[in-house]
Amino acid sequence: MSSKPTSSSPIKSTGLHVGEIKPGVAKKDPILIADGVRRQFGGLVAVDVDHVEIPRNAITALIGPNGAGKTTFFNLLTGFDQPNEGKWSFNGKSLAKVSAFRVARRGLIRTFQLTKALGLLTVMDNMKLGSTEQSGEKLSASLFPFLWTKKETEIEAKATEILQRFKLDTKKDDFAASLSGGQRKLLEMARALMTDPELVMLDEPMAGVNPALTESLLEHILGLKAQGMTVLFVEHDMHMVRHIADWVIVMAEGRVVAEGAPDEVMKNPAVIDAYLGSHQDVDLGTVTGRITLPKISKEK
Amino acid sequence: MDILGIFLSSASFILAPTTIAYALATLGLALHFGYGGLLNMGMAGFMALGAYGYAIGVLTFGLPWYFAAFVGIAASIVFALILGIPTLRLRGDYLAIVTIAAAEIVRLMLLSSAFGGVTGSADGLSGFNGPGGTVTNPTVGAGGFNEGNPIPEGVYGFVPFLDNERTWYLRIVGILILAIAIFVVWRLVNSPWGRVIKGIREDEDAVRSLGKNVFAYKLQVLIIGGVLGALGGLMLAFATNVNSSVYVTSLTFFLWTALLLGGAATVFGPLAGSIIFWVLQAFLGLLFPALASVGLMPFTTIQAAQIKFIIVGFALVLLVVFRPQGLFGNKKELTFVK
Amino acid sequence: MRTNSTVQPRVSRFISALGAFVLAFGVLALGTPAHADVVNAELPFKISGNVQNKGVGIPAVSISMTGPAGFVATVLTDADGKYTVGVPEKLADYTVTVDEMTLPDGVAVIDNPATEFVEASVQTVTVGPGGRTTMNFFIGQGERKTTSIFDQVVQRLISGINFGLMLALASVGLSLIYGTTGISNFAHAELVTFGAVATYGLVALMGGDLLWLAIILALVLSAALGWGQDAALWAPLRRRGMGLVQLMIVSIGLSLGVRYLYQFFIGGSTEQLPGSDAERFALFGSVTLSAIDIASMSISVILIMLFALWLNRSKVGKATRAISDNPGLAASSGIDVDGVVRIVWIIGSVLAGFSGILWAYFRPGIRWDMGGQILLLIFAATTLGGLGTAYGALVGSLIVGILVESSSLVIPSDLKYVGALVVLIGILLFRPQGILGRKERVG
Ligand SMILES: Nc1ncnc2c1ncn2[C@@H]1O[C@H](COP(=O)(O)OP(=O)(O)O)[C@@H](O)[C@H]1O
Numbered sequence A: 001m002s003s004k005p006t007s008s009s010p011i012k013s014t015g016l017h018v019g020e021i022k023p024g025v026a027k028k029d030p031i032l033i034a035d036g037v038r039r040q041f042g043g044l045v046a047v048d049v050d051h052v053e054i055p056r057n058a059i060t061a062l063i064g065p066n067g068a069g070k071t072t073f074f075n076l077l078t079g080f081d082q083p084n085e086g087k088w089s090f091n092g093k094s095l096a097k098v099s100a101f102r103v104a105r106r107g108l109i110r111t112f113q114l115t116k117a118l119g120l121l122t123v124m125d126n127m128k129l130g131s132t133e134q135s136g137e138k139l140s141a142s143l144f145p146f147l148w149t150k151k152e153t154e155i156e157a158k159a160t161e162i163l164q165r166f167k168l169d170t171k172k173d174d175f176a177a178s179l180s181g182g183q184r185k186l187l188e189m190a191r192a193l194m195t196d197p198e199l200v201m202l203d204e205p206m207a208g209v210n211p212a213l214t215e216s217l218l219e220h221i222l223g224l225k226a227q228g229m230t231v232l233f234v235e236h237d238m239h240m241v242r243h244i245a246d247w248v249i250v251m252a253e254g255r256v257v258a259e260g261a262p263d264e265v266m267k268n269p270a271v272i273d274a275y276l277g278s279h280q281d282v283d284l285g286t287v288t289g290r291i292t293l294p295k296i297s298k299e300k
Numbered sequence B: 001m002d003i004l005g006i007f008l009s010s011a012s013f014i015l016a017p018t019t020i021a022y023a024l025a026t027l028g029l030a031l032h033f034g035y036g037g038l039l040n041m042g043m044a045g046f047m048a049l050g051a052y053g054y055a056i057g058v059l060t061f062g063l064p065w066y067f068a069a070f071v072g073i074a075a076s077i078v079f080a081l082i083l084g085i086p087t088l089r090l091r092g093d094y095l096a097i098v099t100i101a102a103a104e105i106v107r108l109m110l111l112s113s114a115f116g117g118v119t120g121s122a123d124g125l126s127g128f129n130g131p132g133g134t135v136t137n138p139t140v141g142a143g144g145f146n147e148g149n150p151i152p153e154g155v156y157g158f159v160p161f162l163d164n165e166r167t168w169y170l171r172i173v174g175i176l177i178l179a180i181a182i183f184v185v186w187r188l189v190n191s192p193w194g195r196v197i198k199g200i201r202e203d204e205d206a207v208r209s210l211g212k213n214v215f216a217y218k219l220q221v222l223i224i225g226g227v228l229g230a231l232g233g234l235m236l237a238f239a240t241n242v243n244s245s246v247y248v249t250s251l252t253f254f255l256w257t258a259l260l261l262g263g264a265a266t267v268f269g270p271l272a273g274s275i276i277f278w279v280l281q282a283f284l285g286l287l288f289p290a291l292a293s294v295g296l297m298p299f300t301t302i303q304a305a306q307i308k309f310i311i312v313g314f315a316l317v318l319l320v321v322f323r324p325q326g327l328f329g330n331k332k333e334l335t336f337v338k
Numbered sequence C: 001m002r003t004n005s006t007v008q009p010r011v012s013r014f015i016s017a018l019g020a021f022v023l024a025f026g027v028l029a030l031g032t033p034a035h036a037d038v039v040n041a042e043l044p045f046k047i048s049g050n051v052q053n054k055g056v057g058i059p060a061v062s063i064s065m066t067g068p069a070g071f072v073a074t075v076l077t078d079a080d081g082k083y084t085v086g087v088p089e090k091l092a093d094y095t096v097t098v099d100e101m102t103l104p105d106g107v108a109v110i111d112n113p114a115t116e117f118v119e120a121s122v123q124t125v126t127v128g129p130g131g132r133t134t135m136n137f138f139i140g141q142g143e144r145k146t147t148s149i150f151d152q153v154v155q156r157l158i159s160g161i162n163f164g165l166m167l168a169l170a171s172v173g174l175s176l177i178y179g180t181t182g183i184s185n186f187a188h189a190e191l192v193t194f195g196a197v198a199t200y201g202l203v204a205l206m207g208g209d210l211l212w213l214a215i216i217l218a219l220v221l222s223a224a225l226g227w228g229q230d231a232a233l234w235a236p237l238r239r240r241g242m243g244l245v246q247l248m249i250v251s252i253g254l255s256l257g258v259r260y261l262y263q264f265f266i267g268g269s270t271e272q273l274p275g276s277d278a279e280r281f282a283l284f285g286s287v288t289l290s291a292i293d294i295a296s297m298s299i300s301v302i303l304i305m306l307f308a309l310w311l312n313r314s315k316v317g318k319a320t321r322a323i324s325d326n327p328g329l330a331a332s333s334g335i336d337v338d339g340v341v342r343i344v345w346i347i348g349s350v351l352a353g354f355s356g357i358l359w360a361y362f363r364p365g366i367r368w369d370m371g372g373q374i375l376l377l378i379f380a381a382t383t384l385g386g387l388g389t390a391y392g393a394l395v396g397s398l399i400v401g402i403l404v405e406s407s408s409l410v411i412p413s414d415l416k417y418v419g420a421l422v423v424l425i426g427i428l429l430f431r432p433q434g435i436l437g438r439k440e441r442v443g
């Protein structure tokens, strides 16, 4: 199923689903399954997902207009928010009531739409923080350097290697706060990789990244798949989605309204409806770009 | 006007027990706020528990001073747990309000006549340092701090540190405790554990998303910093009587001033900040009244003695506005402090 | 020490925490009190004495005291039957009353040979130039005079509402400032003090007859102070994009500096505004009220109604609410955020200043740190209602006011603020967004 990525035209994984393609379609090898997950804010139903499965070792794009509930859905899946009802499981084990940090320890790592680089830590410290193997993070061990200095060197080597891939190695001693917005996105992704995740959930990883960097970011995402990871990412730019996603899930007003391979799903009337309402004459790729759709929601 | 005397008196605060007490509590704040990002506005409460725990341990339970000191420390740990377990999930500024309120609750309870038999209510407690207790009750205070004093009676040192055996004993014990505390904090913040808590300071959700148990770390930070506060309170109690009127909100604010003077995210800043704070306080507190008494300042001496507090307040404002990283903080950080 | 962060429900956690706390102090309380029971220890002068039956002190007798300028205090006698009450003024008369309900059955206060008053349980004492005086009560068989529980509750409720309205004036301002700028303004207490101190200063200048003018001028000065504070300090800091924590610490520094500045000017004593010793008249039973109380409550209500009208109807009021709702959106929809914030500072300062004047009558007395003494209650009220929501602050204030005043029916009066602070902490645990606030967006 996996393939070696090339920047011109990555090889797509196919045959991910079982049976007829419709919202909530079963997958051959799902890594994450959500069932009846619902989240209400006062009167507003932000997320109401009947059923959705994320295919293993593939790149899945989660798209939908602003305010569709994508970020909220991410929060629910990763334990940063609790749903009013619903079940969801990762690798067959339920994640309900599991706190965010335990979700992460199980191998489900997410990044945030509003980048959370740790500004007054150096880039290298940001990276080291991602490691899950440092016993010196325990209070009892922290006072005795001989217990953890060796591990520290190993972690540093691993971090340096990842930073090189993300072209951030020259910045490793700078404060993360000194990086540009795009570089911070990269750092956040690189840091997530330090945890050796199974499933990486990226919330708008390309937003605010300049076009030159976008190219390499896409490469990285494809690289993750090549290394055997699963990626679920939110993106507004349909051209990019088409370029790298193996599967696309479309959300609108909290529900999953369509699923399918990238080229197919774009033709789905439900999708066009969700995005455009009545303006059906506009090209989807342009409209769903970085321009915030007017008056659908207020994003913070 | 005795300028030399004023200088010498002020200089004596470099190593005064109160300065050491402030340095310990401020070090706790540095760990809380500077490294862990916890807005603890109730440090006075931790100090009060340290001081009263010790005093009550000696007076009410008749413990020797070293066990009584542990009562004070244990009280501060319990306080940190009671405070932390429910509130560490709250947003930063809420924590500030909760801690300040909790510290006031402690103070009001210590002041209340409802528990006067143990706390001495408004009179506070005294005579717990021994030896020999008080005149009316000679057994009270037996086993107090002074009984451990190995230094023979006499006056030692040189001006401005010309003091009797009791002060020297207190000073030496204080410096030892402070040195150990600074070493431990330095070790902690430069370890992977320290990296995690600094990460939490920057953005706890990000750290949580990396699989760290943020809540447990914050609780550890709150407890360790709180114990440092209790040690500060202990120092104050070793030095003199305890009275709830000392552990007011202003005390916490003074500690914050000392912290920001030295630099919040530094290990030696709290010591430096406390020394500067006290030496300046003493100096201005002596200088202005002296100037007023010889007619060089158009105020009464009482008014002149209060000017130093006004200066503290506005100095705190100016520090935060113009030098948020403190006198000894990393200059590089300043560019990004928001 | 890894702690599971989700399992235990909040309620039981809070209750167990509270239980531990109460237990800890309960243990402390077991020792019999050896010191005379003391309230208002911070006040400069003292009235003390004992309650005894044939030379034996009677513990836990409730003694209440009223004095000049509406001073009231309640104290319980200690194990030896002794009590001490700090009072604000010397060379003044105080009325000391034994609550006969709290005496052992079958006894009452009998005539003290040293005085000629008929009603032995109510005595008047004069605190002389020495600042200390003694009042002893002697108990024997006799008829007792009672204050009904109902009267006590009504009396407390009235002063609770009075106190709550006063708090409300301060807390709606704090809440508005928090809502529009995000600052947890610790220096709000000093705005409260300012109203009272300015009135005091102006009365000293112009004489007590022009009290009304002094109050108006003091409020004008308060407005100027609010305006100046924002113009000179907060607006520039906002423009620099300073973080909220830093702003909070700035406000703490400002609070300290200004507080001691007041002390510098008016000294450490307690001063009174003219009219604060207004006659109390009986309403029914033993419930009393003074003209000042009535004026204070009615003006508070009027001011709050005007404020609500402003917030709901005026353009600026609406803009204020829009900014509290979503500052980014408000700014991008063309609202002059800086201008509105400036007005909010002015209004907040005037309301706080007026609450300071009322506080000076309620407490009674003017002190350099009078605002600081209720700062936490103001915060409690604001948080209770939901930080940043003006109506929430109003509701919160009334709850805190009534709670504080009526709690002394069941707990020692020197712990009455503790109740409010415990509620503050409880609210933050169960409903951090307050009673009327909204939950904020995560992630
Ligand atoms: N904490 C919250 N409180 C109230 N409403 C919220 C909160 N979080 C999200 N929402 C609302 O839920 C809807 C979905 O938001 P979000 O998940 O951020 O959408 P997306 O990420 O798809 O753009 C929006 O209408 C948003 O305003």
Ligand SMILES: [Mg+2]
Pocket (backbone or CB within 6 Å): A070, A071, A072, A113
């Ligand atoms: Mg989103």
